[in-house]
Amino acid sequence: MSSLARQNSRALWAWGRNLKGQLGDGTTTNYPSPVQVSNLTGVITIAAGAYHSLALKSNGTAWAWGFNGYGQLGDGTTTMRTAPVQVSSLAGATAIAGGNLHSLAVKSDGTAWAWGYNYYGQLGDGTTTSRAAPIEVSGLAGAAAVAGGWNHSLARQNNRVLWAWGYNGYGQLGDATTTERTIAAPVTGLISTNTITSTG
Numbered sequence: 373m374s375s376l377a378r379q380n381s382r383a384l385w386a387w388g389r390n391l392k393g394q395l396g397d398g399t400t401t402n403y404p405s406p407v408q409v410s411n412l413t414g415v416i417t418i419a420a421g422a423y424h425s426l427a428l429k430s431n432g433t434a435w436a437w438g439f440n441g442y443g444q445l446g447d448g449t450t451t452m453r454t455a456p457v458q459v460s461s462l463a464g465a466t467a468i469a470g471g472n473l474h475s476l477a478v479k480s481d482g483t484a485w486a487w488g489y490n491y492y493g494q495l496g497d498g499t500t501t502s503r504a505a506p507i508e509v510s511g512l513a514g515a516a517a518v519a520g521g522w523n524h525s526l527a528r529q530n531n532r533v534l535w536a537w538g539y540n541g542y543g544q545l546g547d548a549t550t551t552e553r554t555i556a557a558p559v560t561g562l563i564s565t566n567t568i569t570s571t572g
Contacts, residue, residue: 376418376425377406384409384418384427392423393454394438400454409437410455421470421488421520427456428468434459434477442473443504444488450504459487462506471520476527477506478518484509484527492523493554494538500554509537512556519569527556528567534559 374388374395385406386395393400396409409427412435417428424438424445435456436445443450446459459465459477462485467478474488474495485506486495493500496509509515509527512535517528524538524545535556536545543550546559 382415384415392439396437398455412456419468419470422472432464434465442489442502446487448505469518469520472522476518478515482514484515492539496537
């Protein structure tokens with residue numbers, strides 16, 4: 373219900389529904405045309421969750437704004453933010469992704485990190501405890517990319533092997549089961565994956 377765009381100048385713009393401040397302009401006013409996200413420059417990558425937004429800057433810092441009821445902004449709180457706040461304890465980020473109520477990142481050392489809602493294990497830390505700050509995804513090295521689904525997550529390693537964890541009621545983890553996973557498990561029968569994405 374909202375959209376984000378990054379210009380060549382690395383300025384960030386948003387428009388659409390803004391009930392939870394996900395446009396990042398300091399208000400909760402809906403906008404039918406783009407408004408600039410407040411105080412955020414040098415953006416190289418953007419991502420969106422259900423009611424929150426994320427940006428990765430060229431200096432390796434991640435920023436987030438919008439709904440934060442489960443800690444999906446990663447700033448150590450559950451306070452809604454109408455303007456960007458820095459994701460805490462996450463330096464050297466190279467990729468980001470937004471799920472429904474959780475967020476993900478990859479760091480330059482190949483570790484994957486997650487924060488926010490974790491009822492189905494979508495943070496991949498072996499628990500179902502929600503986190504308001506990033507926690508490392510267990511047992512996953514050499515990560516290159518991440519994607520967030522409604523209540524599950526995916527990661528692609530540098531060797532192009534694909535892993536998934538979280539809710540699996542419809543087999544969305546691709547491990548030939550419908551068993552929820554709180555730890556990443558490899559997607560079966562799929563090699564040399566280049567790009568990943570996910571929907572609800």
